[in-house]
Amino acid sequence: MTVTIFAGVLLAAMALGMPIAFALMVTGTALMWHQDAFDSQIIAQNMINGADNFPLLAVPFFLLAGELMNAGGLSRRVVEVAGAFVGHIRGGLGYVAVFAAIVMASLSGSAVADTAAITALLIPMMRNSGYNVSRAAGLMASAGVIAPLVPPSLGFIVFGVAAGLSITKLFFAGIFPALLMGASLVFTWWLVSAKEKVKPQPRKSIREMATAFINSFWAFLLPVIIIGGLKSGVFTPTEASVTATVYSLLVGLFVYRELKFKDLYPVFLKAAKTSSVVMFLVAAALVSAWLITVANIPEQVTEMLEPFLGNKLLLMLMMMVLVVIVGTALDFIPTILILTPVLMPLVNAAGIDPIYFGVLFIMNNAIGLITPPVGTALNTVCGVARIRMDDVVVGVLPFLLAELAVLFLLVFVPSLVTIPARWFY
16 A cells, blocks of 8 residues: 555656655655654654765765866867767767767766767767767767766765665776667667768878877876776765866866856856755655655565565566666656665565666666656757757667667676676775
């Protein structure tokens, strides 16, 4: 009964157009009424405790670092160096998009921010060069969702806090799967771009390639600092977020000099608004998460899926299919916050490696960003590129299928996650 009440109230609140944070609060209140334990102080206390978490400090700092990178010219230089090396081959700008997305993911960790940046930089060039714009936009959206798997991933930070897992281990475990996703996009683009009748960009000389790389040196140095610092234990993920912010600020102001002091206020304001949305979601979700535990919903779900507990592969398939379905209706962070307290008891009961599960869970939620109708990354591409949603959905389909293929490959071959993860950390 409690599972029905939880799902029914949440879906009804969303159907009424209620913002997801408020829908989560209403759902929590409904569960309290059902348990005959309504207390407004408990709601307030859980919201405060939900946001009062040291690792979550990384969220606003990494978001601010991403905004500073875009405003300070770091993101643009990543695209320029990719274009210098591979822009001249057939379909070259598509390969530039994938390469730039992976590198930029290691700078900001935000799928929406990366998608907006590469779309704004590359779609005008691809449109002028004669590329199929809907297919190009689909590639931009698909490449942008690699970001949640690459440190400093905001998704891993939120999931690590909600599940009580090592964020650093999650960071390193996501690197190789992210590269697999990038490889799947490169292969798919190679297949679909064979039909493109586009004149390649002029080949850059060795001198021009060297100049582009030197100009982008400070941008490429940041992921080396972050990953190297985490692996060596110099700083925690939260301290890495502050390091990234200060580094991006100094490089934008004094090295590239594209960031002016007058630009700082709008940059800080935009990052603050985005951070407030994420943190309010986390706070509201913790109310529901606490009541999910009190109402024994995880135990009820475990009982329903008990026949699958003896088969890790089948259980993982069931959970991944569930997340794919939920991801079509819910956004990235809410899905993580709602499903983590429900699925983690199942993972522990079945003896599945929680880090391995976390990587696939975040990958699945990231793919949800390009599944209609919610598809935040799709909406971002539509707004930036000024094209219709219908066109983007058609263009994203082959890349969506490629990323789903990688997801289910990892379900069947867990060693593709666990073995590289051990090497990294």
